[in-house]
Amino acid sequence: MAKLILISMVLLLGVSAPALGDEQEKLTVLAEGNEIPLLNNRFRIDHDVDKITLLFFRRQGSPAVVLVRPDGSKIYATHSLNDDNLQWHDELGYDLIVLNKPMPGPWQVVGQILPDSRIMVIGDISLQVDELPPLLFRGEIIKLTGKVLNDGEQVKIGRFRDVINMQVDFVSTNNNEYSNFGARTEHVANFKDDGRGFDERPGDAIFTGEFRLDFAAGQWRPEIALTTPIIQRKVVQEPVVVKEPPLTYELHEGAKGESHELHITLDEQLLDPQSVLLQGKIFYPNNDEQAFSLPAEQDNTRVITISNYEWGRYSLQIELYGTNSNGREFMAALPDYEFAIARPIEKVEEIAPPVSQGPTELAEQSDQPSAMSNALFYSLVVLGNVFILLAGWAAIRVLVQKKPLLGNINLLFWKKKSAQSDEQETNSSEANSDKNGSKSDKSGEILNLSMSDD
Incomplete structure (x- = not known):
C-alpha cells in the first residue's frame, strides 16, 4: 500500500526534529550528523511501505539527486533503465522517483536541493x-x-x-x-x-x-x-x-442611401429573452469598425443597424450574455456572422430608335438598296472568279509548261518591228565588211587580194 506524507527538509545543524505524532511511524526525519557537508537530508521509511513516490526540488540545471539506501548503497537515475522496481524522471528543477518495495530504515538524498524546498512523498493522487x-x-x-x-x-x-x-x-x-x-x-x-x-x-x-x-x-x-x-x-x-447558438438571423438589405438591418430572434425555449444582452463589433468593407451594444428587452427580437457602404463584405462579432432555460447564467462568443452586398451592374443608356415611317414608304426604300446591293455582290463574285482562273492559267503556262504567254499569235506591229530589225542588221554587216576588207564590194564583185609578180 502506498504511503504518503509531506515533511519539511531539515538542515542538520545539531537541531532535533519536531515530533510528527502518528506520522512518525510512517516516515521519520533524522536529525543526526552527516558526513556530507550541506547535503545532509535524511528520512526513514517504515517496514510496511510497499511503494513510495518521492519528489525532490533542486536548483535549476543541477544534476539529478542520488539516493543512499540504509545499507550505504547508492541509487542513481541511470539505474532505472535496468531495474523494474525503480522509476526515475529528472527535469531541470526536480526529480520524481517511484520505489517499489523500498528497503526499510534511514535513507539519505544527496543533491543541490533548494533550502526552502520540501521532500514530498506522493501517495494516492x-x-x-x-x-x-x-x-x-x-x-x-x-x-x-x-x-x-x-x-x-x-x-x-x-x-x-x-x-x-x-x-x-x-x-x-x-x-x-x-x-x-x-x-x-x-x-x-x-x-x-x-x-x-x-x-x-x-x-x-x-x-x-x-x-x-x-x-x-x-x-x-x-x-x-x-x-x-x-x-x-x-x-x-x-x-x-x-x-447551436439559441438564435436565428435575418438580414434586411437597405436600398441605396438606407441602412441595413440584422434581425436576431432569440429561442425562448432555450433561454430567457429578458436576460439577454448583446454586444460586439461591425467590420465594414472599407475596414472601418463600429462597436454596438443592445440592452435586455421583453421582446425576443433584437435589431442591429448597419451603415450602408454599398457593395462589399460585412462581418459581425457578437457576444451574448444571458440565462438559459435551466437558470444558469452564461456567456458565449458567437460564430462570426458575415454577408456580402454584390457590386451593382452599370446600365448603358439605350439609343432612341428613328422616327417610324409609313409601311409603303419603308417597303419601297428597303427594296431598292437591297436589289442594288445584291446585283453588285454577284458581279464582284463573277469577276473575282474569272480573274482567279486567268491568273492560274498564266502561271501554269509560264512556270510549268515553259511556253510564251501569247503563243503563235502574230500581230501587225510585231511584224513591222521585226522587218526593221532585219534591215538594220544587214546594213550593219555590210558596213563592217567594207571597212575590214570584205570579200565583195558594193557591186557584188569578188576582190582579188593576191599580189602581182612585179
Whole structure:
C-alpha cells in the first residue's frame, strides 16, 4: 500500500526534529550528523511501505539527486533503465522517483536541493473537477476548476505546480442522432497552476481556467486528465449536449442611401429573452469598425443597424450574455456572422430608335438598296472568279509548261518591228565588211587580194 506524507527538509545543524505524532511511524526525519557537508537530508521509511513516490526540488540545471539506501548503497537515475522496481524522471528543477518495495530504515538524498524546498512523498493522487452543465451552447465560454488531492488532502507545496498539468478534452459519443457522429477528439485547454489568466493563486494545487466551445454541436463526453511524468489521473464525466447558438438571423438589405438591418430572434425555449444582452463589433468593407451594444428587452427580437457602404463584405462579432432555460447564467462568443452586398451592374443608356415611317414608304426604300446591293455582290463574285482562273492559267503556262504567254499569235506591229530589225542588221554587216576588207564590194564583185609578180 502506498504511503504518503509531506515533511519539511531539515538542515542538520545539531537541531532535533519536531515530533510528527502518528506520522512518525510512517516516515521519520533524522536529525543526526552527516558526513556530507550541506547535503545532509535524511528520512526513514517504515517496514510496511510497499511503494513510495518521492519528489525532490533542486536548483535549476543541477544534476539529478542520488539516493543512499540504509545499507550505504547508492541509487542513481541511470539505474532505472535496468531495474523494474525503480522509476526515475529528472527535469531541470526536480526529480520524481517511484520505489517499489523500498528497503526499510534511514535513507539519505544527496543533491543541490533548494533550502526552502520540501521532500514530498506522493501517495494516492486524485483529481476533483467541477461538473460541466448538461446543456451547453456552441461558442460558450466555460470556466472550470480542478483540485489536486494527495491522500484526500489538498497539496500545499507550491513547487508542485511545475510537475503537474491538467488538460481538457471532449470526446464524441458517436451517437448517430447528433451531427458530431464520427468526429475526432477535441482538445480544448491546458491548465497550469501558475497564477496567470483565470488561475487565482499560483502553487495552491487548484487549476482554474476557461475554454471556448468552438467545435461542432452534438453529444460529447468531457475528459479531464491530470498528467505528471509518472502519474496520470483522468476524470470522465457524463455526456453533455452542445447545441447551436439559441438564435436565428435575418438580414434586411437597405436600398441605396438606407441602412441595413440584422434581425436576431432569440429561442425562448432555450433561454430567457429578458436576460439577454448583446454586444460586439461591425467590420465594414472599407475596414472601418463600429462597436454596438443592445440592452435586455421583453421582446425576443433584437435589431442591429448597419451603415450602408454599398457593395462589399460585412462581418459581425457578437457576444451574448444571458440565462438559459435551466437558470444558469452564461456567456458565449458567437460564430462570426458575415454577408456580402454584390457590386451593382452599370446600365448603358439605350439609343432612341428613328422616327417610324409609313409601311409603303419603308417597303419601297428597303427594296431598292437591297436589289442594288445584291446585283453588285454577284458581279464582284463573277469577276473575282474569272480573274482567279486567268491568273492560274498564266502561271501554269509560264512556270510549268515553259511556253510564251501569247503563243503563235502574230500581230501587225510585231511584224513591222521585226522587218526593221532585219534591215538594220544587214546594213550593219555590210558596213563592217567594207571597212575590214570584205570579200565583195558594193557591186557584188569578188576582190582579188593576191599580189602581182612585179
